[in-house]
Amino acid sequence: MGRYLNPKSDLVFKKIFGEHPELLKSFLNAFLPLPSDAPIESLSYLPTENVPEIPEFKYTIVDVRCTDTKGRHFIVEMQLRWIDNFMKRMLFNSASAYTRQLARGEDYNALCPVYGLSIVDATFSESEDWFHLYQLTHAQDATKILEDIQLIFLELPNFKPATLKEKKLTVLWLRFLTEINEDTATIDPALFEISEISQAIEYTKMAAYSANELLIYERNWDAVSTEKTLMMGHFRAGKAEGKAEGIEEGEEKRSRKIAHNLLLKGLDVHLVAETTGLSIEILKEIQEIL
Numbered sequence: 001m002g003r004y005l006n007p008k009s010d011l012v013f014k015k016i017f018g019e020h021p022e023l024l025k026s027f028l029n030a031f032l033p034l035p036s037d038a039p040i041e042s043l044s045y046l047p048t049e050n051v052p053e054i055p056e057f058k059y060t061i062v063d064v065r066c067t068d069t070k071g072r073h074f075i076v077e078m079q080l081r082w083i084d085n086f087m088k089r090m091l092f093n094s095a096s097a098y099t100r101q102l103a104r105g106e107d108y109n110a111l112c113p114v115y116g117l118s119i120v121d122a123t124f125s126e127s128e129d130w131f132h133l134y135q136l137t138h139a140q141d142a143t144k145i146l147e148d149i150q151l152i153f154l155e156l157p158n159f160k161p162a163t164l165k166e167k168k169l170t171v172l173w174l175r176f177l178t179e180i181n182e183d184t185a186t187i188d189p190a191l192f193e194i195s196e197i198s199q200a201i202e203y204t205k206m207a208a209y210s211a212n213e214l215l216i217y218e219r220n221w222d223a224v225s226t227e228k229t230l231m232m233g234h235f236r237a238g239k240a241e242g243k244a245e246g247i248e249e250g251e252e253k254r255s256r257k258i259a260h261n262l263l264l265k266g267l268d269v270h271l272v273a274e275t276t277g278l279s280i281e282i283l284k285e286i287q288e289i290l
Contacts, residue, residue, distance in 0.1 A: 004204045006181040008121055010062045010220045013078050016203045018064045026196035028074055030169040032115050033133060040068045071112035073097045080224055082122040090116045094149050116151045123157045130158040172197055180204050215275045218258045260286055
C-alpha cells in the first residue's frame with residue numbers, strides 16, 4: 001500500500017464527504033447545475049435511508065445524503081461499477097427524497113428541489129462526455145424546465161483535463177478523484193491551491209488512518225474485487241457448474257494477498273487471522289517467505 005489511499009473507496013469517500021460538510025459543499029458547488037445566485041452556503045447531513053439494494057453491489061455503491069439552508073436535498077453516490085438500472089435506482093432515491101418532504105396536509109409549494117449526483121468510475125455511455133445532466137423539459141421547448149428533480153452523472157473515465165474548459169474548481173476536484181490512489185508518489189501543487197481539496201488530500205494519507213481502519217480499507221477493496229468478479233459472471237452464459245469452487249479459490253487467494261500486505265506492515269498475526277479468516281498455520285507459512 002502506498003502513502004495515499006484511493007478517495008473513491010467506501011472508507012475514504014465517507015471520511016472526506018460524509019464527515020466534513022465544508023468539503024462536500026465545495027464539491028457540490030463545483031458540479032451541480034445550481035442557479036448562479038444560489039450556491040450552497042452550508043450543509044447538514046441526513047441519515048442514510050433504507051433503499052432497495054442490488055445484492056451484488058453492496059460494496060461498490062457509497063452514498064451520502066444532505067440538505068442545505070434553502071431546504072434543497074442532495075444525494076451523492078460513488079459507483080465503482082455500472083449496470084443499466086443504476087439510473088433508475090438514482091431516480092427512485094431522488095423521487096423518494098422529494099415526496100418524503102411533504103407531510104400530510106402541507107402545501108405542495110413547500111417542496112424543495114432534489115439533486116442526485118452519481119460519480120461513476122466506469123464507462124457507461126457511448127459519448128465522450130464526462131458530464132451527463134437529466135432534467136424534465138418541455139417536449140417542444142427545451143428552455144422550459146421542471147427543475148425540482150435533477151440527476152447528474154459524472155463519467156470519470158471520460159475526464160481529460162487537457163481538453164476541459166470548465167471552471168477551475170470543477171477540474172481540480174475531478175483531478176483529485178482520478179489522480180489520487182495507492183500508486184500516487186507526488187501530487188501536482190495545483191491541487192493544493194484550493195483549501196478544501198488540500199484538506200481532502202490530507203484525508204487520503206495512509207497516516208491519517210488507524211491500523212483497524214486500514215484493515216477495513218483492504219477488506220473493502222477485496223469485496224469490491226469480488227463484486228466485479230460476480231458481475232462478470234452475470235454475462236457469462238453456461239458457466240454455472242463449478243462456479244462456487246472458483247469463487248472460493250479466488251477468495252482464498254485474495255485473503256492471502258491481503259494477509260501478505262498486512263504482515264509486511266508488521267501487524268500482529270492474530271489480528272490478521274481474525275481479519276482475513278486464515279489460520280495461524282497459513283499465516284506462519286506466509287511469514288516464512290516474507
